[in-house]
Amino acid sequence: MKILEKISNLLMFQEGSIDDSYSSEPVVTTGSIIWGVLLRSLIIMLLSFFVVEQLSDRSAWWIAFFGFWLFAAYPAYKQFMQFNKRMADFQESTLCGSCKHFNSGGQLCTLYDEHVSKEHIPCGGEDWEPKESLL
Numbered sequence: 831m832k833i834l835e836k837i838s839n840l841l842m843f844q845e846g847s848i849d850d851s852y853s854s855e856p857v858v859t860t861g862s863i864i865w866g867v868l869l870r871s872l873i874i875m876l877l878s879f880f881v882v883e884q885l886s887d888r889s890a891w892w893i894a895f896f897g898f899w900l901f902a903a904y905p906a907y908k909q910f911m912q913f914n915k916r917m918a919d920f921q922e923s924t925l926c927g928s929c930k931h932f933n934s935g936g937q938l939c940t941l942y943d944e945h946v947s948k949e950h951i952p953c954g955g956e957d958w959e960p961k962e963s964l965l
Contacts, residue, residue: 844940856936863913870905874902882894910918917934920934921934924951930960
């Protein structure tokens with residue numbers, strides 16, 4: 831049942847919320863957004879081949895392009911913007927957010943290879959190192 835739930839989340843672009851910052855495994859990451867786009871794009875391509883074949887009109891290619899934008903690209907863009915906003919809030923409110931080992935794309939501590947949440951800091955603050963400034 832867990833696999834069906836994950837596939838459903840990918841197809842529906844499960845909205846990440848502030849509550850996901852407290853869960854031990856994040857619902858939405860950059861990788862899950864990209865995987866959702868790929869999965870949706872495949873479905874749209876297969877459906878568009880079928881529809882264009884049924885219409886017997888090769889000049890209807892724009893239907894696939896419109897479908898891709900409407901059902902894959904635009905929802906992914908909105909989800910990515912919401913994810914970036916949530917990660918900015920997460921980085922400001924946690925110790926891990928200011929550590930050089932924190933990967934915001936996966937909400938992951940690269941030193942311990944564990945997901946970070948507001949309730950779980952993998953190193954307990956012992957291996958925290960500040961991010962290097964560009965100045």
